[in-house]
Amino acid sequence: MHLGIFKITYNRTATHFMDDCFVNLGEEVILTLLQNSGTSKSANMAGERNPASCYLDERTFQLCCQLFLQHSETIQDGWSWEQIKGTDEGFMKKTVLMPVKPSVLHKQHEYSIQDENMVTDDIQANVEDETAGVQAVCEIHAVLRYEYHVLYSCSYQIPVLYFRASTLDGRPLSLEEVWSNVHPNYRQRLQQGPWDTLTQQEHPLLGQPFFMLHPCRTEEFMKPALDLAQAENNLTFLFITHPSSVLCQDTV
Amino acid sequence: MADDKDVLRDVWFGRIPACFTLSPEETTEREAEPYYLLLPRVSYLTLVTDKVKKHFLRVMKAEDVEEMWLEYEGTPLKWHYPIGVLFDLHASNTALPWNVTVHFKNFPEDDLLHCASNSVIEAHFMSCIKEADALKHKGQVINDMQKKDHKQLWMGLQNDKFDQFWAMNRKLMEYPTEEGGFRYIPFRIYQTMSDRPFIQKLFRPVSPEGHTLTLGDLLKELFPAAICAEGGWHQR
Numbered sequence: 163m164h165l166g167i168f169k170i171t172y173n174r175t176a177t178h179f180m181d182d183c184f185v186n187l188g189e190e191v192i193l194t195l196l197q198n199s200g201t202s203k204s205a206n207m208a209g210e211r212n213p214a215s216c217y218l219d220e221r222t223f224q225l226c227c228q229l230f231l232q233h234s235e236t237i238q239d240g241w242s243w244e245q246i247k248g249t250d251e252g253f254m255k256k257t258v259l260m261p262v263k264p265s266v267l268h269k270q271h272e273y274s275i276q277d278e279n280m281v282t283d284d285i286q287a288n289v290e291d292e293t294a295g296v297q298a299v300c301e302i303h304a305v306l307r308y309e310y311h312v313l314y315s316c317s318y319q320i321p322v323l324y325f326r327a328s329t330l331d332g333r334p335l336s337l338e339e340v341w342s343n344v345h346p347n348y349r350q351r352l353q354q355g356p357w358d359t360l361t362q363q364e365h366p367l368l369g370q371p372f373f374m375l376h377p378c379r380t381e382e383f384m385k386p387a388l389d390l391a392q393a394e395n396n397l398t399f400l401f402i403t404h405p406s407s408v409l410c411q412d413t414v
Numbered sequence: 415m416a417d418d419k420d421v422l423r424d425v426w427f428g429r430i431p432a433c434f435t436l437s438p439e440e441t442t443e444r445e446a447e448p449y450y451l452l453l454p455r456v457s458y459l460t461l462v463t464d465k466v467k468k469h470f471l472r473v474m475k476a477e478d479v480e481e482m483w484l485e486y487e488g489t490p491l492k493w494h495y496p497i498g499v500l501f502d503l504h505a506s507n508t509a510l511p512w513n514v515t516v517h518f519k520n521f522p523e524d525d526l527l528h529c530a531s532n533s534v535i536e537a538h539f540m541s542c543i544k545e546a547d548a549l550k551h552k553g554q555v556i557n558d559m560q561k562k563d564h565k566q567l568w569m570g571l572q573n574d575k576f577d578q579f580w581a582m583n584r585k586l587m588e589y590p591t592e593e594g595g596f597r598y599i600p601f602r603i604y605q606t607m608s609d610r611p612f613i614q615k616l617f618r619p620v621s622p623e624g625h626t627l628t629l630g631d632l633l634k635e636l637f638p639a640a641i642c643a644e645g646g647w648h649q650r
Contacts, residue, residue, distance in 0.1 A: 361644065364492070
């Protein structure tokens with residue numbers, strides 16, 4: 163299997179990379195894996211491709227992940243493989259740090275209302291500056307840590323996206339906080355779209371609480387996108403992800 | 415399935431006597447008496463412990479009360495597992511009643527899912543039903559059922575109505591032998607001595623040669639540690 167036939171797809175129309183949301187990340191990663199499942203199955207046949215299907219077995223999932231990870235390595239996108247000790251199972255993982263509007267987080271202490279226009283450029287400096295001596299509660303709480311896992315579901319025979327979010331001091335975000343962090347445009351799409359709901363779930367391999375997007379009617383959702391990508395007949399794409407591909411911010 | 419009705423009823427009506435005690439860490443206005451309750455094995459803790467909550471709230475100040483959570487000998491109890499599974503996993507070797515500790519603060523965010531309302535439990539329950547049907551019938555039976563049928567399943571569980579529940583569940587338990595029965599057997603093997611909460615894999619009820627397989631065959635293939643060398647059974 164060589165990278166030359168590895169297809170990646172992305173569906174953004176903006177020319178600059180708007181900070182994106184876990185919905186898009188989930189869709190792109192899963193779509194990429196599904197698309198390439200057809201390719202990898204027929205990797206030994208020169209140039210031929212099987213019709214991409216919505217479903218893949220675990221071995222194919224793992225092969226596609228390996229391709230995905232090679233690409234991620236090339237563009238330094240930060241994905242890695244986590245093997246479950248003593249088994250042949252594992253998942254893909256990526257951690258992202260990103261700033262967020264502080265008003266998103268529940269006020270836990272009595273500090274003054276955060277400046278809506280607080281720009282994120284200063285946050286990095288503030289977080290690193292330990293000697294500032296300033297009780298920079300607002301700034302610290304304005305950086306979030308998102309951790310993504312792409313697992314294989316043997317019940318549905320598709321990849322599934324799990325994620326969790328926390329503040330830098332380790333406080334996990336609630337469902338409401340995660341939701342309020344989603345750009346209103348995506349929120350609408352999320353509700354209309356193929357993702358049923360966002361719920362808290364127990365991570366099937368780690369046993370800890372994560373959030374999971376439920377793809378309802380997966381075939382209905384994935385098939386048109388897969389057919390279109392197949393018809394495009396392009397060979398090599400660059401997998402373009404952006405470092406903070408989770409948060410939906412206002413692009414004002 | 416008709417012959418199994420007695421077994422179905424015994425499973426459904428299984429009960430575990432429990433004694434709920436407030437954690438000494440909680441702040442109370444006066445002493446809290448323990449609360450005794452018979453727990454249905456097939457249900458979920460958060461669905462059946464409203465009375466427990468009300469009992470202890472009577473001796474507490476509102477500002478000291480957050481989301482209730484339960485714990486057994488230091489282990490937070492995962493409400494999203496059926497009660498019978500929790501008991502068998504953590505306390506089956508100990509004397510009854512099952513002594514459970516009640517907490518109203520310091521919710522263990524790293525261990526437990528939140529349960530804001532009954533609709534969270536319903537969503538979880540239905541999601542398990544759907545996943546099981548995905549394995550048994552490729553999801554065809556659950557998807558052909560109407561929303562009101564799904565609701566009936568849930569209400570049957572919530573209100574402890576065996577007949578109401580099984581009127582719908584029997585469709586999900588249809589085993590078309592001419593088509594090889596269930597496509598895969600929905601099962602989970604729970605374990606305590608591992609980060610991994612359970613083992614769940616694909617397993618066909620019939621071997622490639624056409625033999626009907628048993629639980630023993632499943633364990634031999636997927637969890638041989640459960641069966642010791644001499645052919646006997648390890649506890650748990």
